[in-house]
Amino acid sequence: VRELCHIHPDADVHSTARIGPFTIIHAGVRIAEDAEIGSHCELGIPTALAHSADLIIPKGSLIRSHSVFYLGSEFGPGLITGHRVTVRENTRAGAGLQIGTLCDLQGDMVIGDYVRFHSSVFIAKGARIADFVWLFPGVLLTNDPHPPSNLTEGVTIEEYAVVAAKSLILPRVTVGKRSLVAAGSVVTRDVAPATVVSGVPAKPRGPTSAIKLKSNSAAPAYPWTAHFHRGYPTEIVAQWMNCLNTIPGSDED
Amino acid sequence: VRELCHIHPDADVHSTARIGPFTIIHAGVRIAEDAEIGSHCELGIPTALAHSADLIIPKGSLIRSHSVFYLGSEFGPGLITGHRVTVRENTRAGAGLQIGTLCDLQGDMVIGDYVRFHSSVFIAKGARIADFVWLFPGVLLTNDPHPPSNLTEGVTIEEYAVVAAKSLILPRVTVGKRSLVAAGSVVTRDVAPATVVSGVPAKPRGPTSAIKLKSNSAAPAYPWTAHFHRGYPTEIVAQWMNCLNTIPGSDED
Amino acid sequence: VRELCHIHPDADVHSTARIGPFTIIHAGVRIAEDAEIGSHCELGIPTALAHSADLIIPKGSLIRSHSVFYLGSEFGPGLITGHRVTVRENTRAGAGLQIGTLCDLQGDMVIGDYVRFHSSVFIAKGARIADFVWLFPGVLLTNDPHPPSNLTEGVTIEEYAVVAAKSLILPRVTVGKRSLVAAGSVVTRDVAPATVVSGVPAKPRGPTSAIKLKSNSAAPAYPWTAHFHRGYPTEIVAQWMNCLNTIPGSDED
Numbered sequence: 001v002r003e004l005c006h007i008h009p010d011a012d013v014h015s016t017a018r019i020g021p022f023t024i025i026h027a028g029v030r031i032a033e034d035a036e037i038g039s040h041c042e043l044g045i046p047t048a049l050a051h052s053a054d055l056i057i058p059k060g061s062l063i064r065s066h067s068v069f070y071l072g073s074e075f076g077p078g079l080i081t082g083h084r085v086t087v088r089e090n091t092r093a094g095a096g097l098q099i100g101t102l103c104d105l106q107g108d109m110v111i112g113d114y115v116r117f118h119s120s121v122f123i124a125k126g127a128r129i130a131d132f133v134w135l136f137p138g139v140l141l142t143n144d145p146h147p148p149s150n151l152t153e154g155v156t157i158e159e160y161a162v163v164a165a166k167s168l169i170l171p172r173v174t175v176g177k178r179s180l181v182a183a184g185s186v187v188t189r190d191v192a193p194a195t196v197v198s199g200v201p202a203k204p205r206g207p208t209s210a211i212k213l214k215s216n217s218a219a220p221a222y223p224w225t226a227h228f229h230r231g232y233p234t235e236i237v238a239q240w241m242n243c244l245n246t247i248p249g250s251d252e253d
Numbered sequence: 254v255r256e257l258c259h260i261h262p263d264a265d266v267h268s269t270a271r272i273g274p275f276t277i278i279h280a281g282v283r284i285a286e287d288a289e290i291g292s293h294c295e296l297g298i299p300t301a302l303a304h305s306a307d308l309i310i311p312k313g314s315l316i317r318s319h320s321v322f323y324l325g326s327e328f329g330p331g332l333i334t335g336h337r338v339t340v341r342e343n344t345r346a347g348a349g350l351q352i353g354t355l356c357d358l359q360g361d362m363v364i365g366d367y368v369r370f371h372s373s374v375f376i377a378k379g380a381r382i383a384d385f386v387w388l389f390p391g392v393l394l395t396n397d398p399h400p401p402s403n404l405t406e407g408v409t410i411e412e413y414a415v416v417a418a419k420s421l422i423l424p425r426v427t428v429g430k431r432s433l434v435a436a437g438s439v440v441t442r443d444v445a446p447a448t449v450v451s452g453v454p455a456k457p458r459g460p461t462s463a464i465k466l467k468s469n470s471a472a473p474a475y476p477w478t479a480h481f482h483r484g485y486p487t488e489i490v491a492q493w494m495n496c497l498n499t500i501p502g503s504d505e506d
Numbered sequence: 507v508r509e510l511c512h513i514h515p516d517a518d519v520h521s522t523a524r525i526g527p528f529t530i531i532h533a534g535v536r537i538a539e540d541a542e543i544g545s546h547c548e549l550g551i552p553t554a555l556a557h558s559a560d561l562i563i564p565k566g567s568l569i570r571s572h573s574v575f576y577l578g579s580e581f582g583p584g585l586i587t588g589h590r591v592t593v594r595e596n597t598r599a600g601a602g603l604q605i606g607t608l609c610d611l612q613g614d615m616v617i618g619d620y621v622r623f624h625s626s627v628f629i630a631k632g633a634r635i636a637d638f639v640w641l642f643p644g645v646l647l648t649n650d651p652h653p654p655s656n657l658t659e660g661v662t663i664e665e666y667a668v669v670a671a672k673s674l675i676l677p678r679v680t681v682g683k684r685s686l687v688a689a690g691s692v693v694t695r696d697v698a699p700a701t702v703v704s705g706v707p708a709k710p711r712g713p714t715s716a717i718k719l720k721s722n723s724a725a726p727a728y729p730w731t732a733h734f735h736r737g738y739p740t741e742i743v744a745q746w747m748n749c750l751n752t753i754p755g756s757d758e759d
Contacts, residue, residue: 004257004510006527021259022275022293022528024545039277040293040319040528042545042571065295066319066337066546068571068589083321083339084572086589086607101339101357104607104625104643116401119357119375122625122643134401137357137375138393138421140644142671142689145720146727148622148640148734153720165395166421166439168644168672168690183395184421184439184453186672186690200453200690200706214398214406221399228401257510274512275528275546292530292548293572318548318574319590336574336592354592354610369654372610372628387654390610390628391646391674418648419674419692436648437674437692437706453706467651467659474652481654 011044020065028071031057038065038083045070049107050089070107082119094131096232109154114232118165126154132225133157136183138166145171158193160223167202178223180208194222264297273318281324284310291318291336298323302360303342323360335372347384349485362407367485371418379407385478386410389436391419398424411446413476420455431476433461447475517550526571534577537563544571544589551576555613556595576613588625600637602738615660620738624671632660638731639663642689644672651677664699666729673708684729686714700728 005019010027017035019025025037026044035057037043043063044055050072057063061079069087076095085099088107097111100119109123112131117123121135124143135141141155153172157163161175164183175181179191182198182205191197196205208222219227225240258272263280270288272278278290279297288310290296296316297308303325310316314332322340329348338352341360350364353372362376365384370376374388377396388394394408406425410416414428417436428434432444435451435458444450449458461475472480478493511525516533523541525531531543532550541563543549549569550561556578563569567585578595584602591605594613603617606625615629618637623629627641630649641647647661659678663669667681670689681687685697688704688711697703702711714728725733731746 003259006509021277022546024527039295040275040546040572065321066293066572066590084319084337084590102355102608106625119359120373120626124643136397136400137377137395140672142643144642146717146730147642147668147670148730149719149727150734150736151720162400164400166393170689183423211399213402214404215402221402224399224401228403230403256512274530293528293546319546319572337572337590355608372612373626389650389653390630390648415653417653419646436676464652466655467657468655474655477652477654481656483656 008044026071028053029055029057032059032061034059035061035063037063038067040066041068043067043069047071047089052090064101073107076113088125098231100137108152112159114236124152124154126152127157128154129157130159130161130177132160134162134224136163136165136167139163139169140167141169142171160225161191162222162224178208180211180222261297279324281306282308282310285312285314287312288314288316290316291320293319294321296320296322300324300342305343317354326360329366341378351484353390361405365412367489377405377407379405380410381407382410383412383414383430385413387415389416389418389420392416392422393420394422395424413478414444415475415477431461433464433475514550532577534559535561535563538565538567540565541567541569543567543569544573546572547574549573549575553577553595558596570607579613582619594631604737606643614658618665620742630658630660632658633663634660635663636665636667636683638666640668640730642669642671642673645669645675646673647675648677666731667697668728668730684714686717686728 004021005023007025008027011025012030014033016033017031019037020039023041029044052072055071056074058077063081064083066084070089072089073091075093078096081099082101085103087105090108093111094113096114098116102120104122106125108125109127111129115133117135119137122140126143143152143154155169156174158177160178163181167181167185169187174190176191176193178194180196185202186200188201194208209220211221213219213221229237257274258276260278261280264278265283267286269286270284272290273292276294282297305325308324309327311330316334317336319337323342325342326344328346331349334352335354338356340358343361346364347366349367351369355373357375359378361378362380364382368386370388372390375393379396396405396407408422409427411430413431416434420434420438422440427443429444429446431447433449438455439453441454447461462473464474466472466474482490510527511529513531514533517531517535519537520539522539523537525543526545529547535550558578561577562580564583569587570589572590575593576595579597581599582601587605588607591609593611596614599617600619602620604622608626610628612631614631615633617635621639623641625643628646632649649658649660661675662680664683666684669687673687673691675693680696682697682699684700686702691708692706694707700714715726717727719725719727735743
């Protein structure tokens with residue numbers, strides 16, 4: 001169905017891609033096979049800040065309604081978004097990225113594989129987000145140490161780290177591998193790997209492995225890869241299960 | 254006026270309902286008489302997660318522009334929304350629900366009568382929200398005790414409770430009847446009825462009746478039903494005024 | 507390009523203004539020369555609460571896609587917005603206002619010249635925001651001292667003040683001239699001029715001039731007008747540079 005949508009003649013839209021009504025595709029957008037773009041979207045807004053004149057939407061992507069993407073970004077296969085997401089220029093993401101409803105990605109960022117942003121996540125320019133990271137609803141990543149200024153000191157989130165709802169991460173902070181930032185935290189300092197932090201300002205509260213599963217108090221809730229597999233490729237889950245004994249934070253008790 | 258909108262032939266739209274331009278109504282949507290749907294909406298997105306194939310928009314509803322509703326939800330009369338709200342499947346709400354601009358209701362929730370959500374309220378699945386509750390701008394209700402996991406431990410908000418701006422409620426918490434969560438709180442434990450809590454983490458600060466009206470310092474500001482009646486049916490307000498002496502928290506001084 | 511947009515015959519749209527596809531312009535909207543309105547917008551929603559039947563969009567404005575403006579507001583030249591902003595009735599703003607993506611301005615407010623709101627700023631009715639103020643992402647300004655009530659005690663933000671990300675300002679608070687509210691603060695009391703506050707609740711932490719530039723530790727980061735000039739008119743920047751020695755907070759060390 002391609003009724004009532006505007007597709008620029010210099011956009012490259014695969015014949016199997018579905019484009020919703022009232023959606024606008026600008027020049028320079030490349031949409032691969034079997035991608036689905038919802039209604040009321042605007043993809044490929046030009047900007048002088050983009051390092052590339054293209055916007056690459058890979059095979060099998062699903063972009064839900066009312067979303068806005070600028071030119072100059074590229075995503076690995078399996079991109080899925082909620083409604084009304086904004087993605088600015090120079091965003092480079094790996095496979096399996098999920099971007100929740102109302103997320104606002106300011107661009108100039110690098111995102112690894114299988115990263116998941118829940119609703120209303122805001123990410124300032126300059127962020128580096130590693131593989132398998134989770135950012136939960138209302139999380140905000142900053143970049144300016146003394147606003148307003150010309151400095152851009154983006155946040156780094158390392159592999160498998162989890163930032164829970166409504167937490168705020170201050171500029172230049174590194175949230176370490178497999179760590180957990182509890183909901184409602186304001187993180188002003190680096191978070192050590194496999195460590196829980198919470199509070200305003202956030203303070204270390206112990207190893208993540210000390211948190212037990214509510215459904216089975218004998219088992220630790222972290223690393224979450226031991227029990228949460230929904231939506232990940234089977235080969236990745238198999239690798240997780242094989243490697244559990246060698247993951248930092250998985251063998252304490 | 255029904256110009257430039259897409260109404261599926263298997264949608265049931267009453268002849269007196271108004272549908273704005275650039276709006277999409279999918280199959281299974283039932284819109285009753287005198288309802289008004291704004292422009293750029295998408296109503297009735299199908300999902301395998303919906304327990305019902307319908308979306309029921311009652312008589313006299315007003316859904317403002319850019320809103321998105323999935324199939325599988327049902328509302329009592331008098332539904333009013335702001336702009337760009339998202340309502341996912343399996344949301345069951347009573348009469349007089351107001352949902353503010355940019356609210357994000359994740360579905361699988363039960364909402365009582367005359368509940369009001371101000372702007373940008375996020376509600377995770379599994380919430381139970383009783384009659385006459387208020388959630389103010391930026392309030393976020395969570396559901397996962399150790400994210401990510403497969404547990405859904407939604408929040409409960411009891412009758413007449415008020416959660417003020419930007420507060421965060423952690424999983425499985427019950428916010429008691431006629432209580433007040435002050436603005437900017439992070440609520441980690443149950444809140445007792447007719448009690449004020451505030452802070453990060455939120456702590457009890459006394460009875461709600463200790464808060465006096467700024468416009469009349471001799472009168473308590475809570476229960477709010479004693480002085481705030483805008484938009485409620487006259488018979489309900491009459492009942493409130495008759496019952497004030499028997500409401501917990503209304504007779505301290 | 508004016509394809510597929512709805513322009514009411516009683517709207518006054520200059521012949522040089524560009525109106526994006528799928529945009530609706532209601533009666534009473536006046537759009538001046540060289541203004542650009544993005545796609546999927548709705549401008550000029552009527553409301554009985556508006557003090558004026560017009561909406562004035564000045565020369566050279568840029569309103570990005572999916573934005574919603576009600577009737578009854580007026581802006582000085584140089585208005586720029588992000589995507590999906592909401593601006594309700596009786597908003598009066600000076601020159602050079604920037605409103606970021608997903609901002610929600612509830613109306614009945616006065617805004618000075620060259621004010622900048624970053625993404626997802628929420629402003630309740632009754633706010634007074636002076637010239638050169640910055641509100642960063644996720645900032646929320648309240649107005650009800652004991653919600654819900656009929657009182658509207660808006661926030662005042664004085665000249666050159668900066669409110670950093672995700673801060674919450676409680677009703678009737680005045681944030682003083684050239685002050686800095688650090689990220690993640692909950693501000694319950696007035697903030698003195700040229701003072702830093704932070705925390706929950708926010709407390710004074712010293713003069714803003716004690717914060718040094720990360721890129722040059724010998725120079726203070728505040729007043730920010732000494733080093734941040736992007737996007738301001740050259741005559742204003744010249745005035746800032748001339749006046750630096752006479753600005754409170756600029757001469758401590």
